[in-house]
Amino acid sequence: MQALVDRKRLLESTLGENLQEAADLSFRGTAIEDLCLDFTLPGYPDYVLKEGEGSTIVNIYNLEEYITLVVDATVKSGIMRQVEAFKSGFNQVFDISSLQIFSPQELDYLLCGRQEIWEPESLVDNIKFDHGYTARSPAIVNLLEIMAEFTPEQQHAFCQFVTGAPRLPPGGLAALSPKLTIVRKHPSSAVNTSNPTGATESADDDLPSVMTCANYLKLPPYSTKEIMRKKLLYAILEGRGSFDLS
Template identity: 40%
Template structure:
């Protein structure tokens, strides 16, 4: 995903766990702005599915769970009930650092409750054992109080910035201790996975439903929806696939040495090279379900006139049209093709 305005340098958002709504204070101006963008995103992705297009948008598994959750999309309420869909494990995937930390606090809460519920211990022993509980942070141990936490969360890295958000009334003035750490964990999880994203998810649903009902996706599992949106993220093809589902024209035939060299180069590509090639020629780094056979229009390869070993391939991405010079060897073809696929930009050709 790319964000750009007059004050921010363009950048692409890539997260190992995939894209997920950034939590924002409910009913804030920042949340309202974000919700409007999510409404547009809902319209866009619904049209992508409706028109059979592919987009490079690596949504997180947690967000995809929200899209296919029957209890969420079938609710008659405009406010989605997210709290029954997402868990701590989802947060650990979306935001490993926060998720891991809250996981450690949750484990400490579990140990605390085990002590509290032990009928063989008197109250004074329970209290001593609870106060002796420690968190393991790397090679060090510390108490909850050592963390100097309050019931406040700060903004995640987001284009929408806010100073801080109090998890409970006057939360900035309330320290997190061993006695209230369970409430802190509960409120953090609610903010990250429920109240802080509720308006964005509701707006996304509204936008999606404008095109066709989001509940149509409940027949799929999250990974299937990602494939429908973005295609096969590890594109594969065989020599037979390339020969059958690419179309040599205007100077090339299926028997042309230049075209056959191209086939061999494509077959020899690794996964990252294939993704770069697809991005270069089709505008998307993945293939639709079914592979090359379902790429429409099929990839067309034509001979680039007045060019040779010193030239580079060029493309008409909209119609999957590759203009390929007739190189003297497969090695030069591979070198020039990979160089072209690694170039970024938009150029007339």
């Protein structure tokens, strides 16, 4: 809708013959007044944007004012009390004035960690392999290759699944505490015949599981890399809302 406001300004700034064209502006083929918008906050009919004009219908002539009021209510005046409460609480823990030396991007990094989760070459040096696995175990070799091939979205999903947070702290994997640990998960069903890699048919039926409080991934010894990729992606994308004791 802001594009309509900008278009209307342009037309009104040119010759008067364009005034009718400005009046005929529409949103996706529909006249603004036919959208049945009034001066209340969308989704909150009791939140009146302009005193005494809550029932006023929005049209092309007052659309700019409507957009300005909606934006103000959404990101400024409408959340001012909550922002002040947050600042007051934060200030009790840390002097908020000290943060003024940081840019918004730097604050985001300090509070939320890295946007980029890891570099492939850093994986083996910052992960602990234990309880049945070493860095040379076939399952671990496959896992590291899969993690190196993850898209950024899959990296965030993996991090959320294993640590409980979608990002790593400043410093990346090296700063994670406790250290990311990967152990062998024994199949829940009876063990079938093993192949030379130590993988079993029953392992292929299991999913990875985690202890997020300890950054602890329990990984079955899948028989192939593709099966591991499939099971891992299923777990990290579909199992994020699950909490079970194992």
